[in-house]
Amino acid sequence: MALTFRKNAVAVETAADEKLHVVIALGYGETQGVPHKSKDFSAVSNLTADSPAWFRAGIEAALLAPTAINQQKFSFTLIGRRVRARTKLTFYGRMDLGIAKYHFELGAGKENFDWA
Numbered sequence: 001m002a003l004t005f006r007k008n009a010v011a012v013e014t015a016a017d018e019k020l021h022v023v024i025a026l027g028y029g030e031t032q033g034v035p036h037k038s039k040d041f042s043a044v045s046n047l048t049a050d051s052p053a054w055f056r057a058g059i060e061a062a063l064l065a066p067t068a069i070n071q072q073k074f075s076f077t078l079i080g081r082r083v084r085a086r087t088k089l090t091f092y093g094r095m096d097l098g099i100a101k102y103h104f105e106l107g108a109g110k111e112n113f114d115w116a
Contacts, residue, residue: 058108069092
């Protein structure tokens with residue numbers, strides 16, 4: 001795959017045997033954007049007052065993560081020191097779950113838990 005960068009645009013060319021599945025934009029916009037609605041912690045996790053701080057931080061990071069169509073159809077369950085991540089079966093569900101899991105790890109710290 002060849003990428004051509006131009007100011008404010010990127011042209012992507014794929015070879016005959018390649019297929020483009022997704023494009024992720026990285027960088028800073030001209031404006032800071034605006035906050036979007038997020039689900040409550042209780043809607044995406046089994047977080048309680050007794051849950052460890054790292055679990056709360058992981059959930060918070062996952063809620064801030066972008067998703068394909070901003071629906072946050074994922075959930076995290078704490079079981080001892082293990083965390084189970086699930087998603088509803090949607091067109092982008094597995095991709096969104098990967099993004100949410102990555103952000104969860106950033107917030108929680110990979111050294112604090114294992115994936116179930």
